Each structure stands twice: as C-alpha cells, then as structure tokens.
Amino acid sequence: MSTTALIYEGDWVSxxxxLDEKFIGYVESMNRSGGLKVRVTQCDREDAVGTSVEAALAKVRKLPDYTPSAPEELKDLIELSLATHDKEWFDELSARLAAPQAAAEQDEEKRYRFTPYQSRLYRIAE
Incomplete structure (x- = not known):
C-alpha cells in the first residue's frame, strides 16, 4: 500500500x-482523492504503452530509484543532457563518470609508491 507522502509527480511506479491492467510507468499527475495519471512504458496490454492510464494510489507502488553507474549508461545520459542543454545534469553525470577512473588512478599510484623502508638495501652480516 502506498501513501501520498511517498509518491510524487515524476516518480516511477508499478x-x-x-481497467485491471498491470503496468510500469511514471506519474504525470495526482489528484486529491488519491487518483493518479500514469504514463505507461510497459504493460500487459501492449496498446496501453505510450498512453496515460488512471490508477488509484492504493493500487500502485513506487519503484526504487535507479542510479546508472556503467560507463556506457553514463555516456548515453551525458549525450541526453547535452541535447537538452541541461548543464547541471551534465556536470553531475560527468563527475560520476570520472570518479571511478580517478579512484583507479589513485590506487595505481599507491601501488607503485615506495616508502623509505622499501628503498633501502640492507647487508646481512655473515
């Protein structure tokens, strides 16, 4: 069961x-009586995909937020941010794309860094 405090316009729901159709989509609008208008992206009735359906708040659940992390996904979203001229989103995605690479470079640098103790040669007395 869902509550209005947990679902907002733009949230992804299933x-x-x-009409008893099972769907996945995002909330386009809500009314005060607990009705939702949902843009359908997947449905058991293929004709409903791409349309809006009415659903009661009690009959939907919010889907977990998805955070893309694969470089290919981030690059695709960066392209979308450029196409939509969304600089803030572009900066956020670019930073997330660069973060794993910076961490890997830092790990590589640590691997080859010598401490003073490693660079000394000791002669063992016979």
Missing part, C-alpha cells in the same frame, strides 16, 4: 490500472 501497479494496476482501473
């Missing part, structure tokens, strides 16, 4: 429409 549920059942008033």
């Amino acid at each position: 549920g059942t429409s008033q």
Whole structure:
C-alpha cells in the first residue's frame, strides 16, 4: 500500500490500472482523492504503452530509484543532457563518470609508491 507522502509527480511506479491492467510507468499527475495519471512504458496490454492510464494510489507502488553507474549508461545520459542543454545534469553525470577512473588512478599510484623502508638495501652480516 502506498501513501501520498511517498509518491510524487515524476516518480516511477508499478501497479494496476482501473481497467485491471498491470503496468510500469511514471506519474504525470495526482489528484486529491488519491487518483493518479500514469504514463505507461510497459504493460500487459501492449496498446496501453505510450498512453496515460488512471490508477488509484492504493493500487500502485513506487519503484526504487535507479542510479546508472556503467560507463556506457553514463555516456548515453551525458549525450541526453547535452541535447537538452541541461548543464547541471551534465556536470553531475560527468563527475560520476570520472570518479571511478580517478579512484583507479589513485590506487595505481599507491601501488607503485615506495616508502623509505622499501628503498633501502640492507647487508646481512655473515
């Protein structure tokens, strides 16, 4: 069961429409009586994909937020941010794309760094 405090416009949800269709989509709008208008991206009735359906708040659940982390996914989203001229999103995605590379470079640098003790040669007395 969902509550209005947990689902907002733009959230991704799954549920059942008033016509008993199982769907996944994002919330386009909400009304005060607990009705949602959801843009369908997946549905058991293929004709509903790409349309909006009505659903009761009690018949939907919010899907977990997805955070892309694979470089290919981030690069695709960076392209989308450029196409939409969203500088803030571009900066965020670019930083996330660069973070693993910077961490790997730092690890590589630590691996080859010598401490003073490693660089000394000791002669063992016979």
